[in-house]
Amino acid sequence: MNNEWPLWEIFIRSKTGLDHKHVGSLHAADAQMAIQNARDVYTRRMEGVSIWAVESQYIHASNPDDAATLYDPANDKVYRHPTFYDLPDELQHM
């Protein structure tokens, strides 16, 4: 018997232009309360300027047992990486 409020996953963006990072979860009755609670719990130390809240039930994740079949084949396929160009020395951040 579950008496708890729904669980929400919280994502915070620390600076405009960066991406939202997952910081944790909390319980809240509805979306607005979730954002307020996230503000209270996860931005106390100025961790962020933007909050996304998603109900946990709507996040679908891959199964860790499938990791071998899903990810290993990509391991030794060098041709998928753009590493065969000759870059001039002046180009700094490629």
Add this chain to the structure above:
Amino acid sequence: MPENKLAFVLQLADNALILGHRISEWCGHGPILEQDIALTNIALDHLGQARSLFQYAADLYNALPKESQKEFISSPLLQQQSTAATEDSLAYLRDSWDFRNVLLTEQPNQDWAFTIARSFYYDHYAVLFYSELSKSTDLRLAAIAEKSLKEVQYHQRWSSEWVIRLGDGTTESKQKMQTAIEELWPYTGELFATSDAEKAVAQQLHILPLEQLKTVWEENTTAVLNEATLTTQDSKAWMQSGGKEGRHSEHLGYILAEMQYMQRAYPNMEW
């Protein structure tokens, strides 16, 4: 008169201190983790405001001649200090009759509904009042007000959202919220009761006196109560008073006993 301004600042400081202390009593006892954190954050905000205001009050107090100081604050322990008053000595060494907080702030937490209702009434007042104070010609007060305004705007949103959720919630939550709204109503008048001394200070600072903020406050709180499907109260009802003049309820004695115990038992102790 300088005493009027000191009284004015002390009122604000005491409101913040006592309300902050009341809310901090919830620390570790919140019904839900997220709200426990929210409450302690809110309490810390109030205490931060109290600190800034007490620092200013201490400066104003120290500038008074000795005789005026004794007349203004008669608490024996404070008068016995040989050093100048500080934010700490003002907060921890005054007795209840020298405190000028409104009675609303010292009302007990009782339950979640009462805590929310108390903050709800106070936060709407605080937003209006700090907005007004941020225009004052006293730049120190204006700066304190501007910083505090952002904090109390969040508090107002937080407490109003809870009033709506509890009022428009289950039968039980509505009944408890309605009880809290009604029982705390007689303490709201004092927020806007303005003495002649306060009017003089308001004029000096070029801000509106409190009584002129009352209509807007009534409109704002009524709007929230309507959305919460709660019954609003009669604005002509009899109102409690006395806090600003140092006539407090029994509650303040217990609050100070807890809050001031360490400083009085271990003078000048520090963390």
